[in-house]
Ligand SMILES: Nc1ncnc2c1ncn2[C@@H]1O[C@H](COP(=O)(O)OP(=O)(O)OP(=O)(O)O)[C@@H](O)[C@H]1O
């Protein structure tokens with residue numbers, strides 16, 4: 001019975017054209033739009049090294065050569081492009097060029113101690129990258145000095161480790177956060193698509209409750225248990241929506257060439273989990289009562305859009321603002337958590353922060369499913 | 385005594401303030417085509433939904449196949465087929481797939497199901513439309529699909545809630561014939577309608593309900609014999625003085641006269657020459673008329689006499 005009914009529910013799901021259109025075409029179209037809109041900005045900062053003037057305020061040849069080799073060795077993620085386009089200048093020359101933003105984006109000064117500092121003319125993506133270079137270099141330096149003082153025996157290891165990681169760390173911590181502020185939009189777009197999956201699972205309750213639809217009444221007078229309709233409906237809706245979301249994701253990754261980070265299978269798995277959140281949400285709302293399905297759709301669209309705007313769909317910095325002023329909202333907003341999962345995966349890899357988002361997604365899905373089952377277990381009605 | 389398929393005792397159902405079923409009683413025996421006749425809002429659908437355990441009810445007892453019906457009696461549900469008043473099909477599935485979907489809820493075996501689905505399609509005459517989606521079907525064809533979805537699994541008890549609403553006379557006749565055939569093949573049928581002609585045509589037992597009550601039941605003949613009205617004489621006439629109407633009302637066996645929209649309705653109780661008495665009266669008074677004829681009472685007259693209102697008036 002399960003397989004028979006599941007097969008038919010899948011047929012229903014894959015034939016629901018308006019649903020597929022919304023959940024698939026929307027992210028594809030919007031993603032393409034974002035891509036076109038941000039395209040020009042993208043190219044400049046991802047493909048061109050950041051123009052940087054370096055001024056030595058020291059004569060120490062060791063400091064000079066160390067700094068040079070560090071700065072020149074930095075490259076973008078893939079290693080083919082240098083991160084910085086460096087000119088070694090006197091301060092006065094550099095300053096003149098800095099005023100003209102096109103020529104250099106910042107001046108890195110190298111002090112006698114080996115520490116770096118940065119002069120910038122205006123804030124922007126490029127100066128943030130430079131700032132990160134400076135900070136991470138100074139931190140490494142500090143680490144080396146501290147080790148030299150406290151645990152000289154470990155110094156060799158530390159330096160070796162730093163050297164091995166240099167390009168990696170640099171690329172990650174520098175490029176990471178700022179590589180692509182527009183990625184936020186795509187994360188939000190993915191979470192929106194995932195949450196719109198609820199519009200499909202909304203129908204599960206509707207189709208199995210006698211007081212919600214005529215086919216629901218027919219389901220109720222049949223010898224098949226409610227649970228069977230709910231379970232097959234859920235699984236089929238999940239399959240359909242996950243396929244849709246993965247297609248949207250693959251489109252962004254391979255057609256729009258959006259770089260969501262390294263581990264592609266894990267990104268796809270994250271999307272599958274995100275779609276579980278959406279499907280569970282719809283399952284819950286679909287079972288809450290007998291009012292019109294249009295109203296329920298309204299609720300879901302509102303939840304999705306509000307959630308996604310708070311997580312940065314309309315305005316990329318929104319999430320940062322909320323994190324600063326009211327972090328709990330981001331922790332409880334499914335849209336924010338979903339985009340956070342993609343973000344964490346990209347920034348920090350499958351670490352603890354990512355795991356937290358995974359646990360949250362599993363948790364909130366279970367809550368929705370249980371609520372849906374509890375609310376939807378009624379089999380006799382006061383009114384149909 | 386024949387086996388009782390459905391027993392409803394003292395059923396009370398309230399929707400908030402409104403009493404939809406008021407101590408309603410009904411018994412259906414095996415092999416009957418049981419007609420549940422009542423005007424809109426009389427409680428037919430409510431009765432059926434209670435029998436199916438779709439609705440909670442406030443009081444009363446319902447047995448189906450001799451056992452107390454509850455919503456988890458899947459064994460009983462398996463033997464019932466329902467044609468709902470509202471069309472219940474999936475827009476995404478075509479005719480064949482829809483029937484297969486609902487039949488599949490009852491019949492597991494693929495081979496058997498295929499046969500049953502094809503039988504159902506033939507039964508409602510949708511052979512040329514198997515690939516059509518519901519949206520592409522006319523209202524009547526859609527109704528037929530709705531019927532096929534309800535009966536494809538060859539149930540022992542078939543409940544049809546106004547299956548012929550919005551169906552053209554040809555399709556309607558086909559459906560009615562089909563119901564008789566289902567009954568011949570052994571199914572017990574509950575048929576609700578507010579069209580008395582249909583009910584008269586196919587039902588072996590008729591229950592008339594009004595305002596949630598069982599007001600009369602029996603075969604069509606029994607019901608008609610139970611009232612005092614035995615004959616109605618009808619005269620099409622353009623102009624008639626009130627004093628004549630009054631005089632005709634005083635003729636032998638006549639107990640009620642109405643003159644409305646150029647038509648004189650004379651209700652008679654007993655007597656075998658009522659129409660000639662009326663003709664004689666017109667001749668004596670030199671009154672011209674267009675047409676005069678006599679009719680036996682219909683179920684509408686039964687309803688009218690019992691409830692004081694007409695089935696037909698309420699249809700509009
Ligand atoms: N869900 C409901 N909530 C409140 N009142 C209802 C509900 N369903 C039916 N009623 C009322 O109960 C009464 C009986 O309705 P029911 O649908 O059983 O009548 P019916 O005989 O099937 O009529 P019809 O010929 O129009 O189908 C009506 O007065 C109706 O308005």
Ligand SMILES: [Mg+2]
Pocket residue numbers: 428429430469545546
């Ligand atoms: Mg009804």
